[in-house]
Amino acid sequence: MTKPILYGADYSVYVRIARMTLEEKGVGYELIPLDIFAAEGIPSWYLEHHPFGRIPAFEHDGFRLFETNAIARYVDEAFDGPALRPADPRGRARMAQMTGMLDAYGYRAMVWDVAVERLEKAEPDESLIADGLSQAETVLRVLTALKVPGPWLLGDQVTLADLHAAPIIAYFLKAADGQKLMAGFAEIQAWWDRITDRQAFGVTEKAD
Numbered sequence: 405m406t407k408p409i410l411y412g413a414d415y416s417v418y419v420r421i422a423r424m425t426l427e428e429k430g431v432g433y434e435l436i437p438l439d440i441f442a443a444e445g446i447p448s449w450y451l452e453h454h455p456f457g458r459i460p461a462f463e464h465d466g467f468r469l470f471e472t473n474a475i476a477r478y479v480d481e482a483f484d485g486p487a488l489r490p491a492d493p494r495g496r497a498r499m500a501q502m503t504g505m506l507d508a509y510g511y512r513a514m515v516w517d518v519a520v521e522r523l524e525k526a527e528p529d530e531s532l533i534a535d536g537l538s539q540a541e542t543v544l545r546v547l548t549a550l551k552v553p554g555p556w557l558l559g560d561q562v563t564l565a566d567l568h569a570a571p572i573i574a575y576f577l578k579a580a581d582g583q584k585l586m587a588g589f590a591e592i593q594a595w596w597d598r599i600t601d602r603q604a605f606g607v608t609e610k611a612d
Contacts, residue, residue: 408433408479411450412459413440414610417515418472419460420571425476427604428567429485473503476564488564495558502550502557502565505543506572513539514576522579537581544589551591555598562602570599571608 408426410433412419419435426433438459440446446457453461454470462468462475464482469475480488490496517536521528547569552559556566573596576582586593599605 406465408462408464409436410434410475411436411438411453411461411463413438414608416459417511417571417575418458420574420608420610421472421568422460422462422475422479423608424567424570424602424604425479425488425564427607428488428562428602429479429483431479431483431485472568473507473564476567480564486562488562488567490558490561490563495563498550498552499558499563499565502547503568505546506568509539510543510569510572513537513543514572514582518581519575519579522581533581537585540576540582541585544586544592548589548591551595555595557595566595566599567604570596570605574600574605574609 408431410419410422410426412422412435414420414435414437423433423435438447438450440457440459450461451457453463453468456470458470460472460475461470462478464478469478477489490499513536517532518540521533521536547557551557554560556562557569558565573582573586573592577586577596586596
């Protein structure tokens with residue numbers, strides 16, 4: 405089989421989720437840089453890989469995928485390496501609930517409404533940041549409630565839930581507002597300290 409290809413940018417939270425999944429599985433891959441915010445816009449050829457012009461997109465032996473959850477689950481099933489999904493139906497359902505919650509309620513609030521607004525806007529919208537922090541607090545509280553006892557979100561096994569949460573929270577913690585809020589969630593903070601020690605986290609970290 406040929407080496408899989410991942411299209412995207414190293415600044416992207418969702419590209420990093422896919423990259424961490426590949427790294428945890430020990431799968432070599434090629435990252436083809438694609439900046440969807442480039443001045444010249446999205447290249448027309450890329451729409452054959454992702455019709456909505458988002459990142460990442462993935463290709464393996466002629467098989468194409470977009471949507472990070474689909475990519476991550478394919479990588480887990482298609483390649484050798486440690487299993488990244490729980491063996492039991494309830495564990496897999498809980499994992500899907502966590503990743504779905506982070507997509508629906510965490511990503512926009514934590515990344516765009518808090519981190520991007522605080523760090524990249526000349527005049528941040530404090531109302532938007534406050535709303536984002538309120539939503540982020542709910543996400544962290546629910547994540548704490550859903551977390552299974554053990555070092556990782558679902559217990560003793562690193563799963564796609566951990567790999568999904570880490571890049572989103574990493575971006576959130578670029579802002580002092582995020583760090584202050586996170587400090588109030590000791591169990592998630594302890595998980596964070598462990599996940600940042602993973603090789604997959606380190607090698608996918610974008611250099612400033």
